Amino acid sequence: MATLLVHTPNTLSSKMNTFRAMRPIASRFSKQTLPAYRSYSAPASYEFIETSEPRPGVGQITLNRPKALNALSTPLITELNTALLSFDRSPTIRTILLTGSQKAFAAGADIKEMAPLTFSEAYTTSFIESWSSLTTAIKKPIIAAVSGHALGGGCELALMCDILYCTETANFGQPEIKLGTIPGAGGSQRLSRAVGKSRAMELVLTGKGFSGREAYEWGVAARCFGSWEELMEGSLKTAETIAGYSKVAVMAGKEVVNKSQDLGIRDGVEFERRVFHSLFGSEDQKIGMKAFAEKKKAEWTDK
Numbered sequence: 200m201a202t203l204l205v206h207t208p209n210t211l212s213s214k215m216n217t218f219r220a221m222r223p224i225a226s227r228f229s230k231q232t233l234p235a236y237r238s239y240s241a242p243a244s245y246e247f248i249e250t251s252e253p254r255p256g257v258g259q260i261t262l263n264r265p266k267a268l269n270a271l272s273t274p275l276i277t278e279l280n281t282a283l284l285s286f287d288r289s290p291t292i293r294t295i296l297l298t299g300s301q302k303a304f305a306a307g308a309d310i311k312e313m314a315p316l317t318f319s320e321a322y323t324t325s326f327i328e329s330w331s332s333l334t335t336a337i338k339k340p341i342i343a344a345v346s347g348h349a350l351g352g353g354c355e356l357a358l359m360c361d362i363l364y365c366t367e368t369a370n371f372g373q374p375e376i377k378l379g380t381i382p383g384a385g386g387s388q389r390l391s392r393a394v395g396k397s398r399a400m401e402l403v404l405t406g407k408g409f410s411g412r413e414a415y416e417w418g419v420a421a422r423c424f425g426s427w428e429e430l431m432e433g434s435l436k437t438a439e440t441i442a443g444y445s446k447v448a449v450m451a452g453k454e455v456v457n458k459s460q461d462l463g464i465r466d467g468v469e470f471e472r473r474v475f476h477s478l479f480g481s482e483d484q485k486i487g488m489k490a491f492a493e494k495k496k497a498e499w500t501d502k
């Protein structure tokens with residue numbers, strides 16, 4: 200089995216030119232010319248996650264700590280961040296899919312690891328801060344495919360992703376209150392924006408869970424699926440669709456939508472317009488609009 204290429208920062212720049220020449224243009228992702236399904240073994244260094252490239256341009260990270268229902272220990276998060284960064288820097292990966300098992304996306308932060316922490320240890324080591332690098336360092340779109348438990352930090356991790364898909368029976372929730380604590384990786388903030396203050400307050404203060412079907416109905420999830428197989432197929436299809444567009448436009452689209460979560464409407468619209476203006480400087484805007492007028496398929500250059 201081939202091994203997924205991992206790019207370390209010091210080797211990346213020296214290999215960029217070679218990769219540029221090797222980089223498949225997006226037009227090669229058309230249905231007729233898709234290469235057969237490929238799967239790669241995870242780099243040997245990963246213990247708690249697996250990585251693969253299940254479709255052209257799609258990098259998949261699977262949380263893999265089954266005995267603890269994918270509880271998010273610090274070593275797991277470190278591996279996750281390494282894999283995310285590696286996919287983000289990869290010249291061939293264009294969209295990232297983050298998933299767990301059918302039984303658990305992730306059952307939260309590792310309670311056994313957290314239990315003995317003191318305030319000073321948590322504060323001085325900025326415990327849990329590194330989880331948020333997913334939202335700041337990664338510029339390519341991340342789709343979360345959630346099945347089974349997505350509790351506490353697991354729910355928060357899913358909420359950090361750009362698109363959330365789930366099964367109807369997925370089990371979301373912020374049960375930290377039952378442990379004598381509160382969400383610590385953005386749950387109270389992102390849930391409030393997604394479902395409104397009153398519902399978020401109820402969830403955080405009662406620890407009550409909500410189903411994947413409710414997540415969909417409340418706008419937390421973009422789509423929900425009847426089975427695990429449908430979830431994975433639907434997620435991969437969307438990832439592949441996004442991977443087939445101009446990388447420049449996709450990254451800009453992610454940036455402007457995410458800005459809406461931080462800015463008021465006036466500043467947000469202004470920001471969007473500036474980024475929109477800047478895309479007139481890209482080759483792909485010219486290519487996309489010319490192809491439309493000529494009724495041809497756009498062949499993106501990612502420039």
Ligand code: CAA
Pocket residue numbers: 266267268270271306307308309310311327348350351352353355374375378381382383384386
């Ligand atoms: N941390 C550490 N270990 C966990 C875990 C977690 N969050 N969730 C499950 N596990 C472990 C269990 O201890 C158990 O291990 P052992 O076999 O060694 O005893 C194993 O995973 C299987 O779990 P269960 O036997 O409990 O499985 P179940 O099917 O009966 O129940 C569950 C599943 C409802 C998800 C239950 O495991 C559970 O309630 N887990 C905790 C959920 C939770 O409270 N999450 C929030 C954590 S705090 C947090 O995330 C803070 C934050 O904001 C960042």
